[in-house]
Amino acid sequence: MTEVQLPELSRLRWRCRRGMLELDLLLNTFLDAEYTSFDIQQSELFETLLDYPDQVLFDLLMDKMQASDIDIAKLVDSIRKANTKISREKANVTER
Amino acid sequence: MKRRQFDTLIIGAGGGGLRAALQLSNADTSVAVVSKVFPTRSHTVAAQGGMNAALSNVTQDNWHWHMFDTVKGSDYLGDQDAIEYMCRAAPKAVYELEHFGVPFSRLDNGSIYQRPFGGQSQNFGGDQAARTCAAADRTGHAILHSLYQQNIHAKTHFFDEYFAVDLLKDEEGHVLGALVFNIHDGEIIVIEAKTTLLATGGAGQLFRTTTNALINTGDGLGMALRAGIPLQDMEFFQFHPTGIAGRGMLITEGARGEGGYLVNGDGERLMERYAPKAKDLASRDVVSRAIATEVRDGRGCGPNKDHVMLKLDHLGEAVIQKRLPGIRQTCITFLGIDPAETPIPVFPTAHYTMGGIPTNRYGQVVVPVKDTPEEPVFGLYAAGECACVSVHGANRLGGNSLLDILVFGRAAANHIIEHLAENRYHLTMDENSIDKAMENLQRWDQKGKTDGESVSQLRDELKAVMEEHCSVFRNEDVLKQGVEKVEQLARRLKDARIDDQSSVFNTAKVEALELDNLMCCALATIHSAYARTESRGAHSRMDYTERDDKHWMRHSLYSLESGLDYKPVRTKPMSVDSFPPKPRVY
Numbered sequence: 001m002t003e004v005q006l007p008e009l010s011r012l013r014w015r016c017r018r019g020m021l022e023l024d025l026l027l028n029t030f031l032d033a034e035y036t037s038f039d040i041q042q043s044e045l046f047e048t049l050l051d052y053p054d055q056v057l058f059d060l061l062m063d064k065m066q067a068s069d070i071d072i073a074k075l076v077d078s079i080r081k082a083n084t085k086i087s088r089e090k091a092n093v094t095e096r
Numbered sequence: 097m098k099r100r101q102f103d104t105l106i107i108g109a110g111g112g113g114l115r116a117a118l119q120l121s122n123a124d125t126s127v128a129v130v131s132k133v134f135p136t137r138s139h140t141v142a143a144q145g146g147m148n149a150a151l152s153n154v155t156q157d158n159w160h161w162h163m164f165d166t167v168k169g170s171d172y173l174g175d176q177d178a179i180e181y182m183c184r185a186a187p188k189a190v191y192e193l194e195h196f197g198v199p200f201s202r203l204d205n206g207s208i209y210q211r212p213f214g215g216q217s218q219n220f221g222g223d224q225a226a227r228t229c230a231a232a233d234r235t236g237h238a239i240l241h242s243l244y245q246q247n248i249h250a251k252t253h254f255f256d257e258y259f260a261v262d263l264l265k266d267e268e269g270h271v272l273g274a275l276v277f278n279i280h281d282g283e284i285i286v287i288e289a290k291t292t293l294l295a296t297g298g299a300g301q302l303f304r305t306t307t308n309a310l311i312n313t314g315d316g317l318g319m320a321l322r323a324g325i326p327l328q329d330m331e332f333f334q335f336h337p338t339g340i341a342g343r344g345m346l347i348t349e350g351a352r353g354e355g356g357y358l359v360n361g362d363g364e365r366l367m368e369r370y371a372p373k374a375k376d377l378a379s380r381d382v383v384s385r386a387i388a389t390e391v392r393d394g395r396g397c398g399p400n401k402d403h404v405m406l407k408l409d410h411l412g413e414a415v416i417q418k419r420l421p422g423i424r425q426t427c428i429t430f431l432g433i434d435p436a437e438t439p440i441p442v443f444p445t446a447h448y449t450m451g452g453i454p455t456n457r458y459g460q461v462v463v464p465v466k467d468t469p470e471e472p473v474f475g476l477y478a479a480g481e482c483a484c485v486s487v488h489g490a491n492r493l494g495g496n497s498l499l500d501i502l503v504f505g506r507a508a509a510n511h512i513i514e515h516l517a518e519n520r521y522h523l524t525m526d527e528n529s530i531d532k533a534m535e536n537l538q539r540w541d542q543k544g545k546t547d548g549e550s551v552s553q554l555r556d557e558l559k560a561v562m563e564e565h566c567s568v569f570r571n572e573d574v575l576k577q578g579v580e581k582v583e584q585l586a587r588r589l590k591d592a593r594i595d596d597q598s599s600v601f602n603t604a605k606v607e608a609l610e611l612d613n614l615m616c617c618a619l620a621t622i623h624s625a626y627a628r629t630e631s632r633g634a635h636s637r638m639d640y641t642e643r644d645d646k647h648w649m650r651h652s653l654y655s656l657e658s659g660l661d662y663k664p665v666r667t668k669p670m671s672v673d674s675f676p677p678k679p680r681v682y
Contacts, residue, residue, distance in 0.1 A: 010601035014257070014279060017133050017311055019141035019240075021344055024310045025430065054141045055237035062425055080429060088432030 008043070009035055015050045023054060026061050029086055030079040045075055097530075098285045102128040102253070103516055105273050105289035107260045107316060109135035111143075111236070111498065112480025113295030114243035115505030116459075116512070118196075121250035123513050128287055130255040130276050132311065132606070135244050139297050139309050140501070143236030146211065146228035147193075147502070148495035149186035153203060154210040154226035156218060159183040162227060164220045164675055166496060170489025171633035172649060172677040173329065175666035178457040178485045182496075182503045189502045190229050197242040199231050213494040215682070228495040235498065258285075259606055260315065262533035263292065263323040263476070266526040271323070271476040273525075275533035279606060282599030284537070286530055288522055291475050291512045293459070294320065295505065298449035298481040299617040301610075303567060304559040306344045306446040307336065316482040318613025320453045321620065322536070325463055325473065326653035326661065328484040330451035330617065331625035331635045334492055335568050337383035339445020341403030343430055347423055347442060352376040354419050356408045358387065359439065360395040366404060379682070381568070381636055384444040388569035391443070398441060405439035412436070444568045448492050449617075450634060451624070452484035454653065459483070459508025464653065469663035475523075477512060479504040486651065489665075490633020540594055540608045548593030551608045558585050558611070558618055566622050571638040575626040582618050589615055620654040627660050628652060645677050 012035065016027035027050070038046070049057070049072060059065035060076045067073040104120050106113045109131035120127045131138065150157040162183040167174055190208065194200060201209040208229050216225040231238040247254075257279045264272045264286065273289040296316030300308025321327055338347045338358075352358075357376045360366045370386040371378035378386075387404050390396060397405050408416055408423075413436040416424055420435075427435045454470070456462050459477040462470035479485075480501040487500055565578025589611065596604035630644035631637050653661040667674045 010596075010598075010603050011280075014133075014601055014603050014606075017137065017309075019133075019137045019139050019309055019311070021142070021307060021309045022426075022430075025343065053237070053241065054137055055234050062422070062429070083429050084432055086432075087430055090432065 108295035110138035111140040112501035112505040116509040119509030121252045146230030147498040169493040173489030176669040180669040215493040264529040270474040294478040303446035304563040313610035314617040318616040321616040326655035327620040328454040330620040332450035334448035335444040338442040341441040341443040384568040403441040403443045407439045408435040450488045453478040458511040477508045624652040
């Protein structure tokens, strides 16, 4: 496993800057939570996803559309799960 | 230092910038578009609603009725010449987009479908009109992609992922281009241009809770203010009553329409007190102020008592899944809660910057010079949300923002073409101006500086202060404290630091420069809001609840050098009679 080094992370982070707030939050939350465990393949796959137009990304990540590419579909699923998990953790902290 | 020359430099690649670029490239001028993100990731993509034009495809309609609605919606602060121009130009703007390839939704007879939006009327305040053209729920996306493709075809030169630091100008105030740098490798370029168009969008990131993307940091507004150009009507910021607290995403009015209601920290249905009849379906500003008042009076929810709750769980899972699936998905993803079981934390969310860089209806940036309130700045133009032309006045109508960017992006380009015909050569670059811009950039490069505060901490503080002191709950005390706090933050920012000194994808530096711009916007917004002792449109004061046309039917202008100034509203349209101010009731 190759650790993703700076400035690679900065570059990815900048590419997570999108035209919609929802995408900013979903992509950055995922990047923060998972990037240290990325290997080369995952990093490349994430970049492929970042090349998608904002509206398509939005529809995929908000579960309005399914990706036909299995790997992308899996990645979308992990981005959604990572966000829901972190949101739940935050919500529980707030409850307490 | 590398230098490039173009006829026109456009900063910002959303709908306004791209519409102007296309017009200019098609007229064989050399155009550079500088954008800090890839153009199709501009915030225009988030405009899902649509674009107004009196096409009469669904209901009988007329540009003059559209004009009336816009003037009334603006609470009579909009400039009526610009509004007439925009409403007359609207149908043409729609047909142009159609030719560029935007797939507008259709009626069975093949003509463009139009949906009704709030504030649209027939016959000057009569029956509901249906005026909004849309490409399903992805109008902004369709417009942005079509314009980008057209620009590629027209050979517009794009500087993608470049950040514009400051405008360059000579001693006479002529604008000569901008200093920019490449976010990829830090390379600095002086772009010399005979004309410069600012099209950088709004400044929603001023507030903690906002619907705006992270890129909306008011960069053009900051650049203009630092170049000595005042910002106009910045106290007018449009809020939606129910955004997800602390995160910003919109929970549409549909949730309350389906029977959802708001509760405070004591579990009370709060709207019963503020609007006994309409309750949770009262108008947006009433609901927004009610929420902010509850929080302010200590009746908020959560450990910090900084929001209220929107209850939907009583509707049952089946109804929520059927009628509000999008809201349910949003809550599960961003809050980790299911609204069928748990109430949603909400707070008013900042949505649209009505104020901005003052322009006339040709897109020329205009400033007061001696006795002239609107003297064009040589070589400088602005269009879209960063500009204040002013068609939205104190309050923007739904469907008018996409129209604004397209009509005035095009108008600015047409004026630039005329300007270029009369001014064929580049003026001599002012080297002092480059040095000054370099100073603003390089102050973030001081290696080993470890004692300053961090940019992210200051940004979070600024957003919290703006939310507490300058969102929907405004009065003398709240605003006065806000002015002091923002001034103090501006002083602290001068000594702030960043840790990353690399030149490759130094996003820390970009964020620091963005904070410089946000701070400019914050100063203009809070000073203008504090001074305006009336309620008009989106600016609502608890201590001055009425509109005061006698003293305040005028535009605010805030500059860093001389503070506040005012100029009259242009109440005279181009060809028709003025709409005199009336109470704004719907």
